[in-house]
Amino acid sequence: MKPNHSDGVDPDAPQLLQPELYKLPAVEAAPRLLGQHLVRRTEDGDIRCRIVETESYGGAEDKGSHAYGSRRTARTEVMFSAGGAVYVYLIYGMYHCLNVVTAAQDEPHAVLIRAVEPLTERDAELMKAYRGVAVRKPSDLSGGPGKLCRALRIDKSLNHSRFDLPEGPLSIEQGEDPESLDIVQAPRINIPYAGEYAGRPWRFYLRGNPYVSVSDPQAQPHRLV
DNA sequence: CACGAGATCAGCT
């Protein structure tokens, strides 16, 4: 039995991420989302997992970004929302990718969530069931943007929802302090068309975490700014 | 383990 507090607030209850993080440019928000807890509310119950790999897609100048040159289409429109919006899009005709929109309204920044780690065995079991494919190693379950969306049953119906609401289909809760984590940075995956932006070290992940999609031998330690 | 092909849709970057 937990102690009863006079203010009625359970100090152990999960707290939503501080709203300031969503206001940051994507390249600053991306490493700070590592170690935070993504919550997916489904009919079968809540699934909680730790964010372990992210990529930054930063604004109108980034040739790797869907919103390069401030392109506004039905797909990219949500990127122009105020930070905290959910951006889900379809890739290669069959896979979904989950992004956290950041920065101010009309500044199209987004952080792609590339890998997550289930917090408990129960979370892992639910994710395996949704995944529907043989899972031989951790990264088979949720190491990769398409895999984690399948494992968390995320599709375009969640586009335009928000991460900063306590009862939404997706939210982000306060997890670990990013300062305490071993974060590395490396170039982003599969964007050779991005010209001089292709080599920018805008992928961030927890060194050695088995859920990370691709480990880069050239990855460098990242220092939070 | 390294590849290659196929699945299949939105936007033309």
Add this chain to the structure above:
DNA sequence: GCTGATCTCGTGC
């Protein structure tokens, strides 16, 4: 018509 912020399954070392 082609390509992509991908993944799975098959073949062949």
